[in-house]
Amino acid sequence: MRIRDLPTPALIIDATVLAQNIETMSTALPGAALRPHVKAHKCTALAAVQAAAGHRSFTCATPREVLGMAANGLGEDLLLANESVDPARLRAMAAAQDSARITIAVDSVSTIDAAAAAGLHEVLIDVDVGLPRCGCAPRDAGRLAAHARAAGLTVRGVMGYEGHLMMVTDREAKRAKVAEAMDLLLRASGDVGGDIVSAGGTGTFDLHDGVTEVQAGSYALMDTQYGTLGLPFAQACFVVGTVVSSNPRHAVVDVGLKALGMDHGNPAATTWMEDAGSDGAAGGIGAGTSTDVWFCSDEHVTISSVPGRTDVDARVLITPAHIDPTMAMHEVAWLVRDGEVIDRWPIDLRGW
Amino acid sequence: MRIRDLPTPALIIDATVLAQNIETMSTALPGAALRPHVKAHKCTALAAVQAAAGHRSFTCATPREVLGMAANGLGEDLLLANESVDPARLRAMAAAQDSARITIAVDSVSTIDAAAAAGLHEVLIDVDVGLPRCGCAPRDAGRLAAHARAAGLTVRGVMGYEGHLMMVTDREAKRAKVAEAMDLLLRASGDVGGDIVSAGGTGTFDLHDGVTEVQAGSYALMDTQYGTLGLPFAQACFVVGTVVSSNPRHAVVDVGLKALGMDHGNPAATTWMEDAGSDGAAGGIGAGTSTDVWFCSDEHVTISSVPGRTDVDARVLITPAHIDPTMAMHEVAWLVRDGEVIDRWPIDLRGW
Numbered sequence: 001m002r003i004r005d006l007p008t009p010a011l012i013i014d015a016t017v018l019a020q021n022i023e024t025m026s027t028a029l030p031g032a033a034l035r036p037h038v039k040a041h042k043c044t045a046l047a048a049v050q051a052a053a054g055h056r057s058f059t060c061a062t063p064r065e066v067l068g069m070a071a072n073g074l075g076e077d078l079l080l081a082n083e084s085v086d087p088a089r090l091r092a093m094a095a096a097q098d099s100a101r102i103t104i105a106v107d108s109v110s111t112i113d114a115a116a117a118a119g120l121h122e123v124l125i126d127v128d129v130g131l132p133r134c135g136c137a138p139r140d141a142g143r144l145a146a147h148a149r150a151a152g153l154t155v156r157g158v159m160g161y162e163g164h165l166m167m168v169t170d171r172e173a174k175r176a177k178v179a180e181a182m183d184l185l186l187r188a189s190g191d192v193g194g195d196i197v198s199a200g201g202t203g204t205f206d207l208h209d210g211v212t213e214v215q216a217g218s219y220a221l222m223d224t225q226y227g228t229l230g231l232p233f234a235q236a237c238f239v240v241g242t243v244v245s246s247n248p249r250h251a252v253v254d255v256g257l258k259a260l261g262m263d264h265g266n267p268a269a270t271t272w273m274e275d276a277g278s279d280g281a282a283g284g285i286g287a288g289t290s291t292d293v294w295f296c297s298d299e300h301v302t303i304s305s306v307p308g309r310t311d312v313d314a315r316v317l318i319t320p321a322h323i324d325p326t327m328a329m330h331e332v333a334w335l336v337r338d339g340e341v342i343d344r345w346p347i348d349l350r351g352w
Numbered sequence: 353m354r355i356r357d358l359p360t361p362a363l364i365i366d367a368t369v370l371a372q373n374i375e376t377m378s379t380a381l382p383g384a385a386l387r388p389h390v391k392a393h394k395c396t397a398l399a400a401v402q403a404a405a406g407h408r409s410f411t412c413a414t415p416r417e418v419l420g421m422a423a424n425g426l427g428e429d430l431l432l433a434n435e436s437v438d439p440a441r442l443r444a445m446a447a448a449q450d451s452a453r454i455t456i457a458v459d460s461v462s463t464i465d466a467a468a469a470a471g472l473h474e475v476l477i478d479v480d481v482g483l484p485r486c487g488c489a490p491r492d493a494g495r496l497a498a499h500a501r502a503a504g505l506t507v508r509g510v511m512g513y514e515g516h517l518m519m520v521t522d523r524e525a526k527r528a529k530v531a532e533a534m535d536l537l538l539r540a541s542g543d544v545g546g547d548i549v550s551a552g553g554t555g556t557f558d559l560h561d562g563v564t565e566v567q568a569g570s571y572a573l574m575d576t577q578y579g580t581l582g583l584p585f586a587q588a589c590f591v592v593g594t595v596v597s598s599n600p601r602h603a604v605v606d607v608g609l610k611a612l613g614m615d616h617g618n619p620a621a622t623t624w625m626e627d628a629g630s631d632g633a634a635g636g637i638g639a640g641t642s643t644d645v646w647f648c649s650d651e652h653v654t655i656s657s658v659p660g661r662t663d664v665d666a667r668v669l670i671t672p673a674h675i676d677p678t679m680a681m682h683e684v685a686w687l688v689r690d691g692e693v694i695d696r697w698p699i700d701l702r703g704w
Contacts (some may be wrong), residue, residue: 007441009704083604083664108664111664120453163649212507244434244435246464252485258676262614278424298413300486302485313437352606
């Protein structure tokens with residue numbers, strides 16, 4: 001099957017670019033130095049490629065991601081990097097410990113007690129390093145670790161996510177701010193003990209000293225927001241749409257906001273030609289003519305027309321502004337190479 | 353089961369408010385005067401309630417919505433109010449004509465020819481009434497109707513969506529602008545013929561003269577954006593979240609942007625008490641203390657803490673800013689009344 005034959009909207013992944021991104025990252029952060037975050041793709045087939053590149057430990061955002069990874073033989077070392085007090089889901093993860101190693105983030109007595117009561121064995125202390133979200137105050141980390149150990153849990157170390165720094169554009173300013181945040185985490189690590197200091201993301205992957213692992217996820221597929229940072233990763237994921245209505249001013253593509261994460265704003269759009277769309281062409285799949293996005297509706301994006309490229313039934317490539325929620329909206333991703341569809345990857349870790 | 357027992361994030365629908373909204377609308381636009389838009393909820397169980405209120409004709413946004421409605425016995429008169437040139441999907445809808453009446457919007461020779469080639473029988477001419485999206489120029493409507501009839505299709509009339517006017521806040525200005533848009537549509541109707549003049553939405557449902565039917569959908573569940581318009585419909589849908597991390601300044605709720613349509617911005621948040629959460633309490637389910645939303649992440653919303661109401665394991669109600677994409681992100685909605693969960697409604701029309 002060719003890309004043109006896919007029913008649209010069709011989420012496609014350029015196999016060549018994906019492989020390059022994974023290789024670039026695994027060179028920088030080999031093996032256990034990277035704990036890939038599966039929330040960015042929610043796809044066990046893609047996680048298996050990351051595992052084949054040497055990363056056998058994974059970060060998850062939801063219990064369903066943890067259980068899905070375990071069920072697919074990817075459970076060597078799974079971290080749920082979020083808090084949960086849901087007894088049923090915690091018990092389900094505890095039951096999966098027979099075949100998987102599962103560690104859960106905790107940041108309070110309540111979350112520690114919930115994990116222990118459910119029969120989970122291992123935790124990380126989640127520390128607030130500046131992002132106002134989960135994580136205990138650094139000064140409380142040692143006390144919580146002691147509480148966890150008293151509850152019978154193994155404390156493997158600490159994690160802290162400097163998400164507020166991902167989009168800092170000045171690299172040296174970013175390095176300094178990351179160092180400040182990691183100083184908080186490393187001091188907490190001294191109080192907590194354990195082997196793991198887990199932090200970071202795609203936007204800070206090469207700015208860490210002292211952590212034992214980085215939780216990056218978006219690097220594999222990328223999006224237009226991360227694309228502004230000058231990172232050594234290229235856009236590997238697009239949503240293919242079909243022009244369903246067209247006039248000399250604007251064209252309407254069947255990729256709407258139900259197929260796109262919209263919290264980072266509108267996507268980008270480029271025209272597409274089947275012959276020029278192969279990975280072999282200069283610039284790859286996304287190298288068509290860029291055109292303005294007017295607005296997104298539930299089922300459509302309205303773009304500026306491009307003569308000869310946006311007639312009805314033409315294909316247009318839409319580049320998501322935020323990859324993580326975009327993946328969560330699709331049932332399947334199509335792996336492509338040289339214009340051919342070479343595999344069908346279910347987005348099998350959706351939901352909670 | 354009580355609301356508190358639902359795994360979160362949990363999409364809930366207040367059965368009492370839903371019934372009130374549907375009754376208010378069916379009083380204003382009884383029977384075929386309303387063609388409810390199922391894109392706003394993607395749920396055949398909810399559509400069945402609308403059908404029971406007298407609306408037997410429905411508007412759909414995707415072929416999957418059309419096919420799902422037909423397969424669930426709701427196919428008396430289905431309009432796909434969007435263009436498609438996908439041969440396989442058009443043929444699937446044509447095959448469903450044995451058990452359902454299916455009409456598709458067309459706005460070009462290409463879309464007409466695709467519908468005819470697939471074996472579809474009936475079309476509406478989609479007319480541009482001012483929203484830069486689908487729809488032919490009004491002056492072309494008669495010519496396209498003739499082309500459709502020559503291709504063997506029955507032309508049932510015209511449709512035109514004045515989506516650019518939904519959020520005009522001055523009611524008299526809105527009425528005048530809607531009248532201008534509908535004047536374009538009615539003149540096209542004169543050129544096209546047929547019995548149907550279909551237009552409108554929740555934001556303009558009571559401002560139409562001369563159309564035969566209104567395509568409103570959001571009125572049944574509502575969202576914070578439509579909630580600003582002073583419409584006679586109340587909020588019926590919320591996402592219940594659990595506080596998973598909390599300190600005196602902020603609390604973190606497990607309802608993130610993967611559970612919320614974000615194109616209209618952040619949701620609203622209110623605290624919730626089980627006892628005060630029944631429909632019988634003044635103000636209904638959503639009548640807790642409003643609290644500030646700081647920001648949304650993939651799996652979380654960070655809110656200002658409310659003493660005694662946002663400790664870990666407390667429930668918080670999140671009100672979506674845009675209902676349509678929010679519904680599309682959930683597998684199921686839970687129907688609730690007086691704090692009890694009374695039904696489980698699959699969101700069975702997701703995807704394309």
